[in-house]
Amino acid sequence: MTSIADDADRATDDNALSSLLRLRRWTRPHRTAIIVMIASACGAMLAQALVPLVIGRVVDGPIRHHDTSGIWSLSALALLLGVLEAVLFFVRRYAMSVAATNLETDIRRDVFAHVQRLPVAFHDRWPSGQLLSRLTTDLSTIRRFIGFGFVFLIANSATVVVVLVLLVHINLWLGLFVLVSGAPLAVFTRRFELRYSRDARRAQDLTGDLATSVEESVLGIRVIKSYGRRPQMLKAFTKDAERLRGAELVKLRTLGWFWAVLEGLPQLILAGVAWGGVVAVAHHAMTLGQLVAFLTLYLRLVWPIVSLGWLLALMQEAASAARRLFEVLDTEATIVDPETPAVAETGSTLRFENVWFRYADSDTDILRGIDLDIAAGETMALVGAVGSGKTTMTALVPRLYDVTQGRILIGGVDIRELRLDQLRHAVTTAFEDATLFSASVRENLTLGRAGISDDDVTEAIDVAQAGFVYELPFGLDTRIGEQGLSLSGGQRQRLALARAVLGRPRVLVLDDPLSALDVHTESQVEEALRRVLASTTALVVAHRPSTVLLADRVALLQDGRIMAVGTHSELLATVPAYRELLSQSSELEVAP
Numbered sequence: 329m330t331s332i333a334d335d336a337d338r339a340t341d342d343n344a345l346s347s348l349l350r351l352r353r354w355t356r357p358h359r360t361a362i363i364v365m366i367a368s369a370c371g372a373m374l375a376q377a378l379v380p381l382v383i384g385r386v387v388d389g390p391i392r393h394h395d396t397s398g399i400w401s402l403s404a405l406a407l408l409l410g411v412l413e414a415v416l417f418f419v420r421r422y423a424m425s426v427a428a429t430n431l432e433t434d435i436r437r438d439v440f441a442h443v444q445r446l447p448v449a450f451h452d453r454w455p456s457g458q459l460l461s462r463l464t465t466d467l468s469t470i471r472r473f474i475g476f477g478f479v480f481l482i483a484n485s486a487t488v489v490v491v492l493v494l495l496v497h498i499n500l501w502l503g504l505f506v507l508v509s510g511a512p513l514a515v516f517t518r519r520f521e522l523r524y525s526r527d528a529r530r531a532q533d534l535t536g537d538l539a540t541s542v543e544e545s546v547l548g549i550r551v552i553k554s555y556g557r558r559p560q561m562l563k564a565f566t567k568d569a570e571r572l573r574g575a576e577l578v579k580l581r582t583l584g585w586f587w588a589v590l591e592g593l594p595q596l597i598l599a600g601v602a603w604g605g606v607v608a609v610a611h612h613a614m615t616l617g618q619l620v621a622f623l624t625l626y627l628r629l630v631w632p633i634v635s636l637g638w639l640l641a642l643m644q645e646a647a648s649a650a651r652r653l654f655e656v657l658d659t660e661a662t663i664v665d666p667e668t669p670a671v672a673e674t675g676s677t678l679r680f681e682n683v684w685f686r687y688a689d690s691d692t693d694i695l696r697g698i699d700l701d702i703a704a705g706e707t708m709a710l711v712g713a714v715g716s717g718k719t720t721m722t723a724l725v726p727r728l729y730d731v732t733q734g735r736i737l738i739g740g741v742d743i744r745e746l747r748l749d750q751l752r753h754a755v756t757t758a759f760e761d762a763t764l765f766s767a768s769v770r771e772n773l774t775l776g777r778a779g780i781s782d783d784d785v786t787e788a789i790d791v792a793q794a795g796f797v798y799e800l801p802f803g804l805d806t807r808i809g810e811q812g813l814s815l816s817g818g819q820r821q822r823l824a825l826a827r828a829v830l831g832r833p834r835v836l837v838l839d840d841p842l843s844a845l846d847v848h849t850e851s852q853v854e855e856a857l858r859r860v861l862a863s864t865t866a867l868v869v870a871h872r873p874s875t876v877l878l879a880d881r882v883a884l885l886q887d888g889r890i891m892a893v894g895t896h897s898e899l900l901a902t903v904p905a906y907r908e909l910l911s912q913s914s915e916l917e918v919a920p
C-alpha cells in the first residue's frame with residue numbers, strides 16, 4: 329500500500345509564502361497582538377543594535393580623552409537600552425502566548441468541524457493517523473511559526489537592514505564589503521528553502537503514517553495478542569519508524585549544510601572586516617571608536633543571519649503543515665443541506681426508487697437499480713449473501729453516502745431535499761459494530777440530542793434489554809472506556825440498539841442488531857424490539873431466521889437488485905435462493 333508520504337514530492341512547488349498567507353483568515357482576529365509582537369521584537373532588536381554605537385562613543389570620547397565624567401551619561405544610555413530591550417522582550421512573550429495559542433485553538437476547532445462535515449467516503453480514503461498528525465503536530469508547527477518564527481523573521485530582517493545601513497554610515501567601503509560578500513547567501517537560501525520544503529513534507533507525512541500504525545495496533549491489540557502477531561507488528565512499526573528516522577536525517581543534513589554556511593560565511597567576512605578596519609584606522613580613514621562600533625555592530629548581524637537557518641526551516645515546515653491542513657480543508661463536503669430544504673416531512677414510508685450505488689474508488693456498481701417500498705410502520709428484513717451490499721444499502725438512508733443514481737424517499741420526500749439534521753432526526757441507525765465513545769452511558773445514549781427526557785432513556789434501555797447499565801458503579805453516569813472496551817460485545821450492541829430506538833425515530837435502520845447477543849439475551853431483545861418495531865418503519869439487515877421473524881416482509885438482495893419481496897414463509901416456499909441462504913443458518917428449524 330502506498331502511503332501519503334510516497335506522494336510527498338507533490339504540492340511542494342507552491343511558494344511557502346502563498347501557503348502561509350492562506351492562514352490569514354485566522355490571524356485577522358489576533359491582528360493587534362501580532363502587531364504588538366512584531367513591534368516589540370523589532371524594538372528590542374533595535375535597542376540591542378544601538379548599544380555598539382554607544383560603545384563607539386565611549387571609546388572615542390571618555391576613553392580617548394581620559395574623561396571619566398563623560399562615561400556616566402553614556403552608561404545610563406546603554407542601561408536604558410538594556411532595560412528597554414528586557415521590557416519589550418516581556419511584552420512580546422506575553423502577546424505571543426495569547427495570540428499564538430488562541431490562533432492554534434481556532435484553527436484546530438475549524439479543521440475538526442470540517443473533518444466532521446466531510447462525508448464517510450473521505451474517511452474511507454484517509455488514514456486516521458494522517459488526520460491525527462495534521463490536527464496535532466502540524467498545528468503546533470504553525471503555532472510555533474506564527475508566534476515565534478514569523479515575528480523573528482521580520483525582526484531579524486529589520487535588524488539586518490538597520491545594521492547594514494549603520495555599517496555603511498560608519499564606513500562606506502567596509503559596509504559595502506559586508507553587503508557584497510553576504511550577497512551569495514540569498515541564492516544559497518533559496519536553494520535551501522526548496523530542498524528543505526520537500527524534506528519537511530516527507531517527514532510530516534511519515535509522522536502521519538506512524539500515527540496510523542500506532543492507532544491501528546492499539547485498537548487491534550486483542551487480535552494482535554491473540555494471534556501472536558506482536559513480532560510482526562513490531563517489525564512493521566520499526567520499518568515505519570526507520571523510514572521516518574531516515575526522512576528526519578535527510579532533513580537535518582540539509583539543515584546542517586545550510587547552517588554550516590550561515591555560521592562560516594560571517595566569520596570569513598569578519599576576518600576581512602577586521603583586516604580592512606585595522607588598515608583603515610592605520611591610515612586614519614576611520615577612528616578607533618568607529619572600528620570598535622563597526623565590529624561590535626557587525627557581530628550583532630551574525631545572530632540574525634545564523635538564526636535565519638532555523639527560522640527559514642521553521643517557515644518551510646509551517647508552510648508544509650499549512651498545505652497538509654488545506655488538503656483537508658479544501659476537500660469539499662459533498663453531503664450537505666439542500667439550498668431550499670423541504671418545509672416539513674410528514675409520512676414515514678421508506679422508498680428506494682431505482683437506486684444505484686458505486687463506491688468512489690471502485691469501478692463496479694454495488695447496487696444496480698434497487699426498488700423497494702416499505703410502508704409506514706412496516707418492518708422489512710433485508711437478506712442477502714455476504715458482501716451483497718446490505719450494509720451499503722442501510723448507509724444510504726441517513727445519507728452517509730449519496731446514491732449514485734435514483735432516489736430514496738421518506739414520507740414521499742427525496743432525502744436530499746431534507747436538512748441533514750431533519751433527516752437524521754427522522755432516521756436512526758444501529759450498525760453491526762457498536763461504536764461507543766469514552767463518555768458516560770447517558771451521553772453515549774443521547775449523543776447530545778436535544779429534547780430527550782429521562783423517561784425516553786429508561787424506555788430505550790428497556791427496549792434494548794440494556795438494564796445492566798443500572799448495575800454499573802455509577803449507573804447511567806458511569807464512564808465507559810474508549811470504544812466501550814470495558815463492556816462485553818453483547819452489552820455494547822444492546823447500548824447501540826438503545827441509542828437507535830431512543831426518542832422513537834420514524835425510520836429505524838438496524839444492521840444485524842442481534843449478531844453479538846447470546847441466545848437468551850437475543851430472545852429478550854427480540855421481544856422488546858418487537859414492541860418498538862410495531863410502531864416504527866424499519867429496515868433490518870438479517871442473517872438469521874430469528875431476526876427475519878421480527879419483520880413483516882423480507883427483501884432478498886442479490887446481484888445488486890431486490891430479487892424477491894414477500895413474507896418469510898412465502899419466500900421460503902417459492903424462492904430457492906432464499907431458502908438456500910437461510911439454510912446456511914442452523915436456526916432454520918425455528919422458522920415456521
Ligand SMILES: Nc1ncnc2c1ncn2[C@@H]1O[C@H](COP(=O)(O)OP(=O)(O)OP(=O)(O)O)[C@@H](O)[C@H]1O
Pocket residue numbers: 452687689690694712713714715716717718719720721
Ligand atoms: N468503503 C468502501 N469502499 C469500497 N468498497 C466497499 C466499501 N465498503 C464496502 N465495500 C464493498 O461493497 C460490497 C458490499 O459490502 P457491504 O458491506 O455492503 O456488504 P454486506 O452485504 O453488508 O456484507 P456482510 O453480510 O458481510 O455484512 C463489498 O464487496 C465490499 O467489499
